[in-house]
Amino acid sequence: MSAMPTTSLPSDLIAAADVWTLLDTGTVEWSADTRRAVAASGLVFVCLRGGGRALAQAWGEDPIGVFALQAALTQAKQVAHTKKTPVDAVEIFVCTGKTIVDVRDRGAYKRLLANKHRGMVGIAVRTKTAIVRVSPTTVIATNRKHEKVLLLCRQQLKLTEHDLFATDTVVSTLLGVQQLVVRAPKPRTEPLLRAKPLVLPTAVTRERIVAFERLLGDFLAHSVRPDGRMQYIYYPSRGEEDQKRNNMIRQWMATLALVRTGVHRRDKNFFRLAEDNLRYNIRTFYHATGNLGCIEYRGKVKLGAVALAAMSVMEHPRRKRFKRVEPKLWAMLEHLWQETGEFRTFFKPAERNDVQNFYPGEALLAWAMRFLETNDAALLDRFMRSFAYYREWHRAQKNPAFIPWHTQAYFEVWRRTQAPELRDFVFEMNDWLLAMQQWHGLDYPDMQGRFHDPQHPEYGPPHASSTGVYMEGLIDAFAMARTLGEDQRMYNYRRAILRGLRSSLQLCFADDVHMFYIRKRKRLRGGLRTTIYDNVVRVDNVQHVQLAVMKILAAFRDEDWAAGVE
Numbered sequence: 001m002s003a004m005p006t007t008s009l010p011s012d013l014i015a016a017a018d019v020w021t022l023l024d025t026g027t028v029e030w031s032a033d034t035r036r037a038v039a040a041s042g043l044v045f046v047c048l049r050g051g052g053r054a055l056a057q058a059w060g061e062d063p064i065g066v067f068a069l070q071a072a073l074t075q076a077k078q079v080a081h082t083k084k085t086p087v088d089a090v091e092i093f094v095c096t097g098k099t100i101v102d103v104r105d106r107g108a109y110k111r112l113l114a115n116k117h118r119g120m121v122g123i124a125v126r127t128k129t130a131i132v133r134v135s136p137t138t139v140i141a142t143n144r145k146h147e148k149v150l151l152l153c154r155q156q157l158k159l160t161e162h163d164l165f166a167t168d169t170v171v172s173t174l175l176g177v178q179q180l181v182v183r184a185p186k187p188r189t190e191p192l193l194r195a196k197p198l199v200l201p202t203a204v205t206r207e208r209i210v211a212f213e214r215l216l217g218d219f220l221a222h223s224v225r226p227d228g229r230m231q232y233i234y235y236p237s238r239g240e241e242d243q244k245r246n247n248m249i250r251q252w253m254a255t256l257a258l259v260r261t262g263v264h265r266r267d268k269n270f271f272r273l274a275e276d277n278l279r280y281n282i283r284t285f286y287h288a289t290g291n292l293g294c295i296e297y298r299g300k301v302k303l304g305a306v307a308l309a310a311m312s313v314m315e316h317p318r319r320k321r322f323k324r325v326e327p328k329l330w331a332m333l334e335h336l337w338q339e340t341g342e343f344r345t346f347f348k349p350a351e352r353n354d355v356q357n358f359y360p361g362e363a364l365l366a367w368a369m370r371f372l373e374t375n376d377a378a379l380l381d382r383f384m385r386s387f388a389y390y391r392e393w394h395r396a397q398k399n400p401a402f403i404p405w406h407t408q409a410y411f412e413v414w415r416r417t418q419a420p421e422l423r424d425f426v427f428e429m430n431d432w433l434l435a436m437q438q439w440h441g442l443d444y445p446d447m448q449g450r451f452h453d454p455q456h457p458e459y460g461p462p463h464a465s466s467t468g469v470y471m472e473g474l475i476d477a478f479a480m481a482r483t484l485g486e487d488q489r490m491y492n493y494r495r496a497i498l499r500g501l502r503s504s505l506q507l508c509f510a511d512d513v514h515m516f517y518i519r520k521r522k523r524l525r526g527g528l529r530t531t532i533y534d535n536v537v538r539v540d541n542v543q544h545v546q547l548a549v550m551k552i553l554a555a556f557r558d559e560d561w562a563a564g565v566e
Contacts, residue, residue: 008445009191009198010094010177012037014069016187019090022073023048030066038065041176043095045122045135046072050085052519054141059133065094088183089516091195093122093135095176103164103171112173113146115461116443118533119194122174125153125164132156137178140195141517143237143535180516190513193446194532197513199505201448201565204498206556208505209549215510216546217261217270219526220254223539224273228280230254234527234537236509239520248285248297249362250540252308255281257543259315264550271317278312282325292335293328294347301347304359306332307366314369330370333363337382341389360390361405368412375416383413391425400436400451400459401466403429404473411476423480427489430477433470434496446532449503449565464507464528468544471500475551491563497552498565504545506532 022028047057056079060072119140178192223231233242262270295305310329336344343360346352414422452462481489507529527537
């Protein structure tokens with residue numbers, strides 16, 4: 001296999017009425033629409049679902065497509081009939097072809113395992129006596145990597161790992177199209193990619209993004225537990241929260257997002273939730289060492305966590321209630337600053353000084369907000385020394401992760417000082433960042449708009465939070481370009497922002513179609529998948545996009561939305 005085949009949205013859709021007629025009555029006269037939709041297939045997978053639960057699944061195989069569909073539905077119905085839960089959705093994969101993978105070829109095997117193909121192709125493992133197939137929709141619904149899928153196939157077939165590479169074992173990828181047939185509010189069929197409808201570029205409108213902001217903000221609100229704790233990671237496929245993992249920077253960013261959502265919506269409920277969350281975080285993770293405020297988790301006190309905590313307190317309307325905490329957080333930032341302009345990135349352990357692409361930018365953004373409030377000349381001097389230091393540091397070792405935090409910090413100070421060196425570096429950074437965004441020549445259309453450079457794996461994998469934070473910086477660069485009449489940069493940044501919004505919309509669990517395989521939907525609504533192929537929801541997936549969306553809605557004019565996504 002020289003390359004992994006691609007799949008696309010179906011050009012014809014199975015008639016929803018046909019499916020429900022067969023399931024309800026046991027017989028159906030197949031319509032011309034359904035016949036066309038499965039004409040190229042002799043193999044069809046169906047999964048009957050009720051309330052997100054998989055009730056029964058089956059593969060149907062017949063040279064005539066509708067008979068393959070009928071066989072799968074009939075077999076699944078027999079199993080589902082024994083369950084008490086009624087069927088409200090039918091997940092369908094219409095296989096239109098297959099490609100044998102020579103797993104003994106390291107290149108071909110590596111391509112099979114590539115993340116970008118997860119949820120787009122099914123997998124089949126055949127021996128002389130048996131076959132196990134897994135549909136691409138099942139891969140997403142169970143959130144499994146292809147390595148795990150192959151392991152489960154081996155276990156079902158009682159094969160060792162060595163057996164998988166034996167000459168009489170055949171591994172194939174299954175090409176095809178995905179569809180979801182729902183019963184309510186009226187029977188309809190939805191085309192899917194990776195178990196989710198494709199968001200077209202034309203869907204990026206002000207109205208859609210206003211609704212998107214509501215979903216994101218509401219997700220953050222209902223992620224605050226009664227004691228004020230913010231949910232960090234949620235596993236949709238399992239319906240479980242992970243309380244063993246946490247990250248203080250992302251927790252305090254979530255607090256800041258709650259505060260800013262309250263300002264954006266003029267909603268005091270968000271201020272109350274943010275205060276509950278602040279108090280929980282301070283109670284659980286804050287302590288003072290002399291005059292220095294620490295945000296500590298598992299023996300680490302990070303510069304970035306202290307900076308985000310300071311901003312969260314500073315921006316809360318009831319800031320005075322935390323007057324014993326805030327000054328010590330600012331004192332810690334000063335303590336970690338060096339006369340060269342460099343920041344020490346850890347207070348504990350003191351020997352660590354890595355993560356320079358992230359934490360100093362977060363600290364400088366906190367200082368920028370502090371400077372706008374105080375107009376402190378000494379603080380500005382320290383800020384500009386750090387700017388000079390980190391400008392050269394970045395030029396020597398460029399990394400996209402550096403850019404959004406520093407962009408936001410420099411933009412805020414530039415608004416007050418109009419310093420040309422800040423302006424020039426903001427444009428320099430963001431002009432370079434644009435090349436990281438993917439749009440043309442991709443394997444699959446749901447990749448469009450994300451920030452990822454496959455040629456530079458050291459920059460990290462694609463991630464919902466990355467796209468969000470890049471948009472946070474780009475909207476400031478856009479506002480700067482507009483103020484200065486930089487029309488070409490305005491155009492470039494606006495296009496990147498709109499494309500990023502398309503990518504973010506693609507990841508959202510917005511409605512029951514997006515959550516057809518989810519049982520606990522209320523808790524998940526408004527959450528964002530980590531990537532198109534990984535449905536895990538982490539709090540920073542949502543908070544970064546929410547922070548960006550609120551800035552975009554405030555900065556974009558009607559003509560910016562009308563420009564559309566190219």
